[in-house]
Amino acid sequence: MLQLQRIREDKKDMVKALAKRNLDAEAMLDGILRLDEKRRGLQTDLDNTLAASNKLSKEIGMLFKSGKAAEANALKEKTAGLKELSKSLSDDLNDTAEELKNLLYQIPNIPHESVPAGSSEDDNEETFSAGDIPELQKDALPHWELAKEYDLIDFELGVKVTGSGFPIYKGKGAKLQRALISYFLDKNTEAGYTEVQPPLLVNEASGFGTGQLPDKEGQMYHVQADDLYLIPTAEVPITNMLRDEILVENDFPIKLTGYTPCFRREAGSYGAHVRGLNRLHQFDKVEIVRVEHPEKSYEALNEMVEHVKGLLNELKLPYRILRLCGGDLGFTAALTYDFEVFSTAQDRWLEISSVSNFESYQANRLKLRYKDENNKNQLTHTLNGSALALPRLLAGILENYQTDKGIKIPEVLVPYCGFEIID
Structure with missing residues (x-):
């Protein structure tokens, strides 16, 4: 606000x-x-x-x-x-x-001066790219076909149990999912983030605190009997842990990470761009959250971007970073960098992370302040990023690592999985 x-x-x-x-x-x-x-x-x-x-x-x-x-x-x-x-x-x-x-x-955040003007994702600016796009065999499959062939993810069974957008991970698919979560949490804690395990439901005050309410009310699952909301991202409960707090300058930086399932009531649509793991109502994500002194928040943003780059470099996936234009910028963000991994089998880029600085916009809603050198209350800056969101990342791994002998496992994940190939 x-x-x-x-x-x-x-x-x-x-x-x-x-x-x-x-x-x-x-x-x-x-x-x-x-x-x-x-x-x-x-x-x-x-x-x-x-x-x-x-x-x-x-x-x-x-x-x-x-x-x-x-x-x-x-x-x-x-x-x-x-x-x-x-x-x-x-x-x-x-x-x-x-x-x-x-x-x-009703007023969104003020865009940072570096945000380009534009009306849609077509106007976003590519700021970085890395990794070689692999050349796959002619009969390479998209991830939803690979998941079926190797019995990794059952989309139809998820429909039976719950509905569309709620897949069931099985066997090595479930182990690979768990391996990614553990790997990301370990890398985040090594980088100085404190791991927390937050609730999966939040109250209305928390939704208003981080800006999901009233802007994204229609995208959240609402438990009406208790007036609670299923979280769309771990950003909501983790950031709200500090709501109504008054910090001192020695408290900075506050660095938190957490894994949660996430729930989003996105409008349904059809086509290959939303098939399989491309768009889900429930998905897993590991989040990083920072609370910073206003003078250091953009330095922190750059550190977060470099951290996510490091994760993708170790996974050896082709990816790019986009600076979002004004028309594609989230309601509460002042500056956002999106990470996209290239899906070779689908021949398209898939968003897997957003790293954002909200400056004082969320803090003003949260009443999250600190005492400055003159003992006056000032608003902090808040930041968050996906490190990382799993569904499209898993899709990218399955598709980019497929071979005629099976699906290889990225080297850094082998100790977590306990196997080197899915065959």
């Missing part, structure tokens, strides 16, 4: 920056400023009314002590009027503050 002070001071620049998102924000920001002015006016009136009421109450007490009951009772009628006025002002203030908060929730 954007800070009101920043809107008051930098509205013109913010309108220009939000235009990168193809958003004409001037009218919305003007509406926010008008409501903020109204809110501050109501607060002043309420403070003055309460002060007058308190002063009058003291005068009444003195009059009773002085035996001037008649004068005291006369003033009590005036006190009753002030109390009624203060209640009316308080109600108006609460309504205005709620309306203001709801308007602020």
